[in-house]
Amino acid sequence: MNTPEPGPERIVPVDVQPHPYPAIIAPGGLAGLGAALRKRVKSPRAAVLTDENVRPLYAEQALAALRGAGFEPALITVPAGESSKSLERLAFVYDALAAAKIDRTSPLVTLGGGVIGDLGGFAAATWLRGIPFVQCPTTLEADVDASVGGKTAVNHPSGKNLIGAFYQPLFVLVDTLTLATLSDRDYRAGLAESIKHAVIQDAEFFDWHAQNVERILSRDPATLGALVEHNIRIKAAVVARDERETTGLRALLNFGHTVGHAIETAMARRGAPWRHGEAVAAGMVAAAEMSVVSGRLDRSAAEKIIDLIARFGLPITAPLKGHEAELMEVMTADKKVAAGKLRFVLADAIGHATLYDDIQPEWIEAGLRRCLAVS
Numbered sequence: 456m457n458t459p460e461p462g463p464e465r466i467v468p469v470d471v472q473p474h475p476y477p478a479i480i481a482p483g484g485l486a487g488l489g490a491a492l493r494k495r496v497k498s499p500r501a502a503v504l505t506d507e508n509v510r511p512l513y514a515e516q517a518l519a520a521l522r523g524a525g526f527e528p529a530l531i532t533v534p535a536g537e538s539s540k541s542l543e544r545l546a547f548v549y550d551a552l553a554a555a556k557i558d559r560t561s562p563l564v565t566l567g568g569g570v571i572g573d574l575g576g577f578a579a580a581t582w583l584r585g586i587p588f589v590q591c592p593t594t595l596e597a598d599v600d601a602s603v604g605g606k607t608a609v610n611h612p613s614g615k616n617l618i619g620a621f622y623q624p625l626f627v628l629v630d631t632l633t634l635a636t637l638s639d640r641d642y643r644a645g646l647a648e649s650i651k652h653a654v655i656q657d658a659e660f661f662d663w664h665a666q667n668v669e670r671i672l673s674r675d676p677a678t679l680g681a682l683v684e685h686n687i688r689i690k691a692a693v694v695a696r697d698e699r700e701t702t703g704l705r706a707l708l709n710f711g712h713t714v715g716h717a718i719e720t721a722m723a724r725r726g727a728p729w730r731h732g733e734a735v736a737a738g739m740v741a742a743a744e745m746s747v748v749s750g751r752l753d754r755s756a757a758e759k760i761i762d763l764i765a766r767f768g769l770p771i772t773a774p775l776k777g778h779e780a781e782l783m784e785v786m787t788a789d790k791k792v793a794a795g796k797l798r799f800v801l802a803d804a805i806g807h808a809t810l811y812d813d814i815q816p817e818w819i820e821a822g823l824r825r826c827l828a829v830s
């Protein structure tokens with residue numbers, strides 16, 4: 456893959472039926488939010504959901520763009536962080552939608568990272584049995600993954616994303632300039648999903664990452680545009696063919712996520728929460744190791760994957776050695792368990808993965824050994 460020039464705007468069609476929609480990627484794209492929305496909805500009212508960190512940075516831009524297109528937008532702000540993906544916070548959002556008199560024709564715009572997209576998407580899916588919504592992601596995680604594909608959810612104490620809906624937005628608007636204010640930690644966390652897409656689908660894209668580590672880490676604008684676009688292309692192609700995760704194709708996007716979600720839950724319980732992407736990074740280390748011990752992947756390919764994760768400054772181990780039983784318990788409560796059987800996405804090669812349900816306990820043990828360290 457070559458690195459193209461930063462064009463003014465890139466559009467990736469997300470071809471889900473019956474309502475395909477575009478993902479619009481543009482530096483400064485937030486300024487066009489109102490016009491893009493006005494083309495699609497007539498309502499005078501709209502709501503914008505954001506978090507306390509994003510609000511002072513980008514809410515005014517979004518509100519001004521909406522006002523400029525004749526909307527009277529209400530702003531709803533929730534605390535930042537994963538804890539906002541809760542039923543309590545959802546209730547707060549419903550109250551705010553009611554107060555803003557959001558009817559069935561009024562859109563909800565989510566402005567923030569994956570937490571805001573997941574929470575707001577689920578609120579939009581369920582308020583009045585569904586109102587129009589738009590994803591304006593502002594983290595790399597949300598740009599390359601969470602904002603596309605229509606998975607919306609809040610968490611339940613027994614696990615992540617257990618309460619949710621498939622609900623597609625009217626469009627996704629990625630303003631890549633918003634990434635300039637993202638912390639290094641959050642930026643790197645987003646790269647985990649990009650590595651994931653490369654490992655499961657695209658060997659050439661994997662090599663591109665390995666060859667462009669510096670440019671990617673320095674957030675070079677042309678590189679960023681290419682990175683986001685290519686990720687959305689991969690995700691959109693998967694989602695268009697298996698929106699509801701029925702054929703097994705979309706399940707491939709869970710590479711690294713079974714162990715990853717368990718690490719994420721365990722770290723949160725310890726009051727030392729990890730970013731989703733960090734947990735996925737360590738989870739991919741486990742999945743790569745499992746792919747080797749189960750005889751599917753060459754050792755050298757697994758080491759290349761683990762090496763790339765490390766080069767992006769992502770964790771390759773989680774400080775949870777000795778807590779394997781707890782992680783197993785969380786994994787079996789995970790919704791990816793089918794008929795009591797743990798299923799894992801394993802890599803057969805870099806660029807190709809398969810969903811397996813004949814998982815031997817020793818493979819999981821080997822995966823955990825590789826990705827856990829003493830605290």
Ligand SMILES: NC(=O)c1ccc[n+]([C@@H]2O[C@H](COP(=O)([O-])OP(=O)(O)OC[C@H]3O[C@@H](n4cnc5c(N)ncnc54)[C@H](O)[C@@H]3O)[C@@H](O)[C@H]2O)c1
Pocket residue numbers: 506507508509512535536537540567568569570571573593594595596597600601602603604605606607615616633634635636637638641644730731732
């Ligand atoms: N629906 C899906 O398909 C899907 C896919 C992947 C991940 N997810 C979910 O996404 C969530 C993780 O998303 P995330 O990593 O974006 O987390 P997040 O939404 O918590 O954002 C991370 C942090 O960055 C801050 N932030 C956001 N944009 C910023 C900006 N432009 N500048 C400065 N700070 C900014 C936020 O306030 C927050 O503190 C998880 O809950 C995960 O389950 C969902």
Ligand SMILES: [Zn+2]
Pocket residue numbers: 600648712731735
């Ligand atoms: Zn993820």
